[in-house]
Amino acid sequence: MDAIAISRTGLDVEWRRMEIIALNLANMNSARAADGTGFQPLTLLSGPAGNFGTVLEGQHAPAGVRAYGVEPSGAGIRRVYEPGHPQADANGYVSYPNVSHAGEMALMVKTARAYEANLVALAAAQQIYSSALQIGKQA
Template structure:
């Protein structure tokens, strides 16, 4: 594994964690949204991450020929952003414009505590990948100094 592929792995993780943080922020921003463009209240969104295989033609060819069974990880990618299917919250507020005939309003299924924890987790993961990225840069710099 070269220095550049190590940097690409950390960069892919930072991109994925940034999207996780963006989605958590979007969920928090819409915590009280009772009407969306598609109709009905906002539904919490979640990011699904999956391993990204390293795109190396030689490795792919060797695997296809049956000469190598090694699979190396090439980072992470966002496979999709899905809506949470958990039930919506019913809140009694007969004066709300979206209240039904019984006075209940369907509120988003966003939990502020869950979103805060997701935000903190994404931030910590992002910071860990920055640390790894900087360590790789430092190793590359020291390797170049050896040749002097």
Template sequence: MDYRQSFSVSAVGMSIERARVDVAALNLANANTAQSADGNGFRPMRVVARSLMAPTAFSTLMNESLATGQGVNAAPQFSMEPINASPRLVYEPGHPMANEKGFVAYPGVDTATETVTMMSAMRAYEANVAALNTSKTMALKALDIGGGN
């Protein structure tokens, strides 16, 4: 088995989870940024991961991988896309960016959702690090066993 494939799976997972943490932090940092009266300003973002493979049964993937002797290369790609969330209106008549009714538009960031997203992404990142370390340990043990002649 090629141990580099397990390394690359963990690396892809870590890069996606890091992007999720970065986007959640960006959304939280801009949650209280006032938008101009015409609605221009910060738009909340999200990370969307897409698989490059068609959905296939796990057993089919395993059989193909064993038959060819090569792993399955299915690294997902991800992108950061804006969310179409309606702005949050707060009544602040003295604010310089208030509209004619006295409301200021802030980005439609749900702080609770962003906090949960950040926490789950951090846990998933930690799980990928643990999987990478386990693969590394197994590869080193295999080298120790094979090099003991």
């Protein structure tokens, strides 16, 4: 796999992570229904696309990264005392997804930086390949 394809896999994973962060932030104030159903905060599981051990041993070329799936984060719920809310329970509490706004924003910045790093790597690879083609034309 070449450098452009590897950077592309990184871009795809970080874009998907950004979508999950946006979904979590958009639903952080969505109250749960009386039966307990509602939005569950999500997390993206990602990692190497191939076996990293074989890459280190020189048996295979790097294959980039991939998203393995999206799972509930297990953050639970947060209960807020709002007795006038239509979805409040008998004690006046409303259940919301336990999404940390600060945590999601920090992850968003980290994800944006990783995305930018992949863009820079992609541009560098394109420039190197273009230079190699120019050298090849001169020979």
